[in-house]
Amino acid sequence: GILHVALLLTLMLGLPKLPISQAFATPSIPQQHQHPNVIISGGGPAGLLASILLNNIGVKSTVFEEAREPDEWSSKSYAMALNERGKAALARAGCLESVIEAGNEKLCNYFVDGATGDVQTIPRREATPGIGLSRPQLVECIENIARDCPLVTLRRGVGVSRVTEEEKDNSRGEGET
Numbered sequence: 001g002i003l004h005v006a007l008l009l010t011l012m013l014g015l016p017k018l019p020i021s022q023a024f025a026t027p028s029i030p031q032q033h034q035h036p037n038v039i040i041s042g043g044g045p046a047g048l049l050a051s052i053l054l055n056n057i058g059v060k061s062t063v064f065e066e067a068r069e070p071d072e073w074s075s076k077s078y079a080m081a082l083n084e085r086g087k088a089a090l091a092r093a094g095c096l097e098s099v100i101e102a103g104n105e106k107l108c109n110y111f112v113d114g115a116t117g118d119v120q121t122i123p124r125r126e127a128t129p130g131i132g133l134s135r136p137q138l139v140e141c142i143e144n145i146a147r148d149c150p151l152v153t154l155r156r157g158v159g160v161s162r163v164t165e166e167e168k169d170n171s172r173g174e175g176e177t
Helices: 002-013 045-056 084-092 096-102 135-147
Strands: 037-041 060-065 079-082 104-106 108-112 119-123 130-134 152-156
Touching (some): 037 045, 045 060, 045 135, 079 084, 079 135, 084 096, 084 130, 096 130, 130 135, 135 152
Parallel strands (some): 060 152
Antiparallel strands (some): 079 130, 104 130, 108 119
16 A cells, blocks of 8 residues: 555655655655656556655656556455545545545445345444545546646556666666666
């Protein structure tokens, strides 16, 4: 998820070690790292959200998504409920309002016994309601916002099979990393 992307970016770019809450919220990135180009493998919720957060601090990114078209329903499709942490991440990226409009307020969970058909209501532990929606709906909401970000490029139908690092040869201007 986002934590893995943030840690990977910290390792790759040599960014200062900051709490995750500050890592994408501060423009205090050292000058030599002001304009990296970041490649994100996977156009799911985490990859798209990371691209928006990078855009918001002035970092260009390209998201490679293997699927040519957004998923409607597939093996990756499922209903989800966003909790406070999920809503906070979406709010930081400016996506929360779109997701609220697409989803439903979730006050409790329902457990249906497959054998008897009995339904049990399980209240949420959090004081505020969650947001219930499908994974494809969530991806669509975040992707629509990512497409409007000037520093985000989304490439569908492109997968990543291997990542390598080449040293930059400054004398010839070759070997971009």
